[in-house]
Amino acid sequence: MLGLNKKDTTLLLVVAILTLCAPFILNPFPEGSALAQFNAGYPDLMQRFVIFGIFAIGFNILFGLTGYLSFGHAAFLGVGSYSAVWMFKLLSMNVIPAIILSMIVSGLFAVVIGFVSLRRSGIYFSILTLAFAQMSFNLAYSVLTPITNGETGLQLTLNDPRILGMSATADGSIPVTSLFGLEMRSTYQMEVGAWLFQFNAGYYLCAAIMLLAFYLAIRIFRSPFGMMLRAVKSNQQRMRYTGLNPRPYTLAAFVISGMYAGLAGGLMASMDPLAGAERMQWTASGEVVLMTILGGAGTLIGPVLGAGFIKYFENIFSKINDNVLHSWFSFLPDGLEDFIVTIVHPFIGKGWHLTLGILFMLVVIFLPGGLVEGGQRIARLFRGKKTANTSKTKTEPAE
Amino acid sequence: MGILEVKGVNKRFGGLQALGDVNLSVRENTVHAIIGPNGAGKSTLLNCLVGKLIPDTGSVMFDGQSVLGRQPHEINQMGISRVFQTPEIFGDLTVMENMMIPIFAKRDGAFRMHAVGNMMSEKGIVEAAEKMLVDMNMADKRDMHTASMSRGDKRRLEIGMCLAQEPKLLLLDEPTAGMARADTNNTIDLLKQIKEERDITIAIIEHDMHVVFSLADRITVLAQGTPLVEDDPQNIKGNPKVREAYLGETA
Numbered sequence: 001m002l003g004l005n006k007k008d009t010t011l012l013l014v015v016a017i018l019t020l021c022a023p024f025i026l027n028p029f030p031e032g033s034a035l036a037q038f039n040a041g042y043p044d045l046m047q048r049f050v051i052f053g054i055f056a057i058g059f060n061i062l063f064g065l066t067g068y069l070s071f072g073h074a075a076f077l078g079v080g081s082y083s084a085v086w087m088f089k090l091l092s093m094n095v096i097p098a099i100i101l102s103m104i105v106s107g108l109f110a111v112v113i114g115f116v117s118l119r120r121s122g123i124y125f126s127i128l129t130l131a132f133a134q135m136s137f138n139l140a141y142s143v144l145t146p147i148t149n150g151e152t153g154l155q156l157t158l159n160d161p162r163i164l165g166m167s168a169t170a171d172g173s174i175p176v177t178s179l180f181g182l183e184m185r186s187t188y189q190m191e192v193g194a195w196l197f198q199f200n201a202g203y204y205l206c207a208a209i210m211l212l213a214f215y216l217a218i219r220i221f222r223s224p225f226g227m228m229l230r231a232v233k234s235n236q237q238r239m240r241y242t243g244l245n246p247r248p249y250t251l252a253a254f255v256i257s258g259m260y261a262g263l264a265g266g267l268m269a270s271m272d273p274l275a276g277a278e279r280m281q282w283t284a285s286g287e288v289v290l291m292t293i294l295g296g297a298g299t300l301i302g303p304v305l306g307a308g309f310i311k312y313f314e315n316i317f318s319k320i321n322d323n324v325l326h327s328w329f330s331f332l333p334d335g336l337e338d339f340i341v342t343i344v345h346p347f348i349g350k351g352w353h354l355t356l357g358i359l360f361m362l363v364v365i366f367l368p369g370g371l372v373e374g375g376q377r378i379a380r381l382f383r384g385k386k387t388a389n390t391s392k393t394k395t396e397p398a399e
Numbered sequence: 400m401g402i403l404e405v406k407g408v409n410k411r412f413g414g415l416q417a418l419g420d421v422n423l424s425v426r427e428n429t430v431h432a433i434i435g436p437n438g439a440g441k442s443t444l445l446n447c448l449v450g451k452l453i454p455d456t457g458s459v460m461f462d463g464q465s466v467l468g469r470q471p472h473e474i475n476q477m478g479i480s481r482v483f484q485t486p487e488i489f490g491d492l493t494v495m496e497n498m499m500i501p502i503f504a505k506r507d508g509a510f511r512m513h514a515v516g517n518m519m520s521e522k523g524i525v526e527a528a529e530k531m532l533v534d535m536n537m538a539d540k541r542d543m544h545t546a547s548m549s550r551g552d553k554r555r556l557e558i559g560m561c562l563a564q565e566p567k568l569l570l571l572d573e574p575t576a577g578m579a580r581a582d583t584n585n586t587i588d589l590l591k592q593i594k595e596e597r598d599i600t601i602a603i604i605e606h607d608m609h610v611v612f613s614l615a616d617r618i619t620v621l622a623q624g625t626p627l628v629e630d631d632p633q634n635i636k637g638n639p640k641v642r643e644a645y646l647g648e649t650a
Contacts, residue, residue, distance in 0.1 A: 003517060224503055224521065225514040227492070231500055234489040241449065241487070242501045243475035243564065245509040252512055 008218050011301060015214060019207040022046055023197045030194030037324070038316055043187055043200030045315050049308045050203070050210040051267050056291040056303030057210075057217045058260020062253050063289070064298035065226060067233035071126045071285050072113070072133025076106040076258040078140065078280030080265025082147070085154045085275045092164035093175050095184065095205070095270040099263065106262020107255055114254035118247060121236075133285055140277040153276030177270050179205055184271055202271045209267065210304075213260060218300055220256070229253050261288075290356075294363055296370030305371045310356065317352035402427045402600050403448070403568060408457030410443055410624075417443045418454065419624045425568070425617075430594055430601045432611045435621035436645055441604045444621070445572055448602075449481050450474045462567060472509050480561035481570045485577075486553035488560065490546040494537060497545055497556060498528040501563045527563065535559035535589075551582035555589060562593065569593075571603040575610050587613050612636075620644065 004012065018025065027041030040046070059073055080102035087098035117128040140148040148154055158168045162175075169175050177184045184202035191197075220226045228249050231239050236246045269275050278284070287310065295306025325341045325348070332340065347355045367373045401424035410418040418440045425431045435441050446452040448459060450471040459466050466474050475481075489497050502524045507513065519525060532538045535555055540548070545556065554574060561569055574590070575583040587610055594601065594614070605611050611618065611632075618635045620627040622644040628635065635641055 003515075005517075219515050219517075222517050222519075223514045224499075224507075224516065224518040225512060227496055227500065227518050228503070228513075230492060230496075231489050234491040235487055237483075238487040238489060239500075240471040241475055241481045241483075242560065243472050243504040243509060244500070245470070245472045248510040252514075 002215065004218060004222070008222070008300075012211075012215060012218065015301065015304065016211050019050060019211060020204075022049070022203075022207070023199055027195060027197055031196045032194065034327075037319060040312055040316065041198065043185075043198055043203050045311065046200070046203045047206050047267075047271050048311050048315075050206040051264050051271070052288075052291065052307040052311055053304040054206075054210050054213045054267070055261055055264035055288050056295070056307040057213055058257040058264070059288045060257075060292050060297060060299075060303040061217060061220060061229075061260065062257035063292055064303070065221070065229035065233065066250050066253050068118070068121065068250060068254070069126045069289065070117075070129040070254070070257075071282065071289065072129035072131075072136075073257070073261050073288050074282070074284035075113070075133035075136040075280050076110060076261035077265040077268070077284065078136065078275065078277065079109050080106045080262030081269040081275035081279055082140070082154055082265075083262070084266040084269035085156070085273055086147075088156060088162075088177065088269070088273050089160040090163065092162060093177050094164075095177050095179050095267075098177075098270055099209075099266040102262045102266025102269070103259045104262075106265065107259040109262075110255040110258025111251070114251045114258070118250050118254060130282060130285070133280060134282055137277055137280040137282075140280060148275075148277060151277070153274050155274045177202075177273055206267050206271070209263070213263065214300075214304070221300060225249075225252070290360060294360060294370055296372030299370070299372040302370050302372040309371065313352060313356055313359075317348055317355055318350065320348040322349075401425045402462055403602065404458075404460040405444075405448070406458045406460075408444070408447060408454040408459065410440075410447060410452065410454050417624050418447070421457070421621075421624070421626055423619055423626065423629070425600060425602050427600050428598060429616040430590075430603060430614050432603050432605055432615035432618045433621060434605060434608075434611055434618060435627075438623075439621040439644075440624040441621055442572065443624075445481075445570060445604055448474075448570065449479060475504075475564075475566075476509060478567035479570060480564055480566035480568070482554075482557050482561055482572060482574055484572045486550065486557045488545050488553055488557050490544075492545065494532065494540045494543050494545055494548075494556060495528060497560060498531055498563060499524055501560045502527050502531075505564045531559050531563045534562075549582075550578060551585055554578070554582070554586060558586075558589065558593070562597070562599075566599070568600045568602060571601065571605075573605055574603065575605070575607055583607065583610065586610075590614055 002009070023041050023046065026046065027039045029035040029039050055077060059070070063069055083102040083105040084098035087101045091097055113129065113132045117125055117132065120128060141150060156174045158174060160167055166175060179201070182201050184205065187198050187200040189196060189198050228244065232246050232249055239246050265279065291306035291310050292303045293306070294309060295304065296302025322341060322345060325344055326337065329337045329340050345351070363370060403423070403425040405421055405423040408418055408421040421444060433441055433444065443452065447454045448466065450466065450469050450473070453467060461477060461479060464477065466477065489500065499518065506524065529538070532541060535558070537552070537556060537559065540552065545553065548556070575586050578586065590601070591614065593599065603614065615632050617629065618632055619629045620635065620641050627640050627644055628638055630638070
């Protein structure tokens with residue numbers, strides 16, 4: 001189907017079903033129950049899942065296929081966000097032109113940065129991209145204040161010209177982003193017993209775009225171009241002596257993944273029309289590296305899993321505080337309860353990064369292929385048991 | 400006039416004259432061996448032919464065109480394929496994919512953005528790669544990852560990848576270095592077979608005299624960066640100058 005083989009089609013369908021049913025799947029606990037804080041099925045977080053999914057899918061096209069580790073991809077995310085917000089300010093509140101502009105601008109940006117950075121490989125390439133991203137961050141923060149609005153961040157105001165649209169709504173407030181009139185913030189709520197499911201227009205737009213982005217990534221992975229990118233990672237020497245020029249291949253991969261990042265940035269601004277310089281900071285670049293490696297670099301589904309995993313932890317773990325811990329461990333004797341809460345305290349709330357760091361270390365050491373490898377090992381365990389059972393009936397050959 | 404003409408090539412690394420006035424002519428459809436003791440400049444000469452090094456003076460003409468100042472991939476597209484001393488193949492890819500890449504390079508040139516079609520639905524390329532795998536006697540290893548193959552198999556695959564491009568000139572840099580005797584003999588047989596079955600010129604740099612004398616039609620002996628003699632194999636064996644270069648002053 002759609003030019004994919006059976007395995008890839010199944011994968012795409014599974015991802016499609018999961019993203020479309022996410023409002024149900026991510027809300028397994030009834031409203032008001034003790035476990036309700038583990039629910040992730042609210043629009044804001046679901047949007048972040050798919051947007052960072054797009055970001056990581058694009059990053060994986062560069063890092064997973066060519067092995068070039070960019071440490072400055074957040075710059076493209078930021079550039080995409082700024083472009084989108086400018087489009088909202090100047091043209092209209094429709095998200096389509098904003099998203100298109102964010103991809104174009106980030107693509108051009110990627111051509112320039114890629115052209116310079118790709119003269120080097122390995123650690124030097126990483127450092128160059130990091131330097132460029134930090135430069136962009138600092139420029140956005142200070143020198144380029146007329147364009148980026150410095151530390152305040154770029155926001156919509158009541159005096160924006162907005163050629164195709166109005167500067168302010170009839171009741172004097174700033175208009176909201178929409179897709180041909182469908183407001184991105186509009187949410188349909190469905191109450192089923194104790195459960196509350198939310199279906200948000202913005203989420204479904206992001207999810208549809210992520211599925212498209214995922215589909216394109218599968219096509220790239222299976223294409224001759226994708227094979228050439230893997231060849232770049234494997235042996236550039238052989239490539240050159242086979243009549244292939246690795247430079248344009250890596251540049252193309254860099255620009256494609258930059259445009260994915262720009263798309264993610266544009267979507268972020270479309271969901272919430274503001275853009276700040278901190279989106280370009282090196283921690284944001286590092287985050288996408290973590291997502292890709294945690295999920296499984298070079299695999300199709302890995303980066304999406306990694307993005308979901310990290311965003312879930314960021315939002316859920318960071319919300320747990322000492323009061324919640326006390327209520328969990330209240331069945332223990334007082335002294336012991338306090339003791340356990342003290343032990344767990346550094347790993348929750350603001351300390352969730354510590355938990356993430358430990359998880360990341362465990363994954364890199366024990367599952368170098370990321371969560372995908374973990375899944376494969378479990379699958380093999382089950383299949384291994386089956387084959388072990390069948391082989392028992394066979395007679396063992398003599399040694 | 401040979402297919403490869405090297406004239407007056409000099410190359411100096413600091414105080415070391417690596418190549419001094421090298422002249423070499425490789426005739427079409429022959430196997431030309433370049434031999435010489437360690438440090439004779441064999442590898443430097445080879446690197447000057449493929450674009451890795453640029454000679455200080457002199458000219459290198461291939462098929463009537465100069466190769467000097469061109470990038471390795473451009474020289475390859477002119478029709479020179481190179482086999483490395485340690486097999487250089489795509490270790491993370493399967494044997495089949497390894498074989499398909501040179502065929503893509505032959506068809507599409509140095510760069511082509513070919514990002515939406517499935518590579519396995521490129522009928523012509525898949526067929527050509529499968530045929531080459533059969534020719535190289537590797538059809539059973541089609542879906543193997545190359546990292547786990549033996550050195551002899553890697554060498555065989557690398558030679559196959561070079562042949563898949565249908566080059567006019569195949570350069571071999573010590574193709575049997577570090578190989579077991581059996582693998583060496585297999586490689587010799589493979590090269591003999593290639594020589595008989597294909598219209599191809601082969602230039603080979605080699606240490607192992609057994610390999611050289613089983614394959615070469617013509618031999619150039621390099622010593623201290625300068626060609627000592629160029630002659631047919633039977634005349635090289637008895638040449639006193641060659642003996643001197645290899646064994647030092649005769650008593």
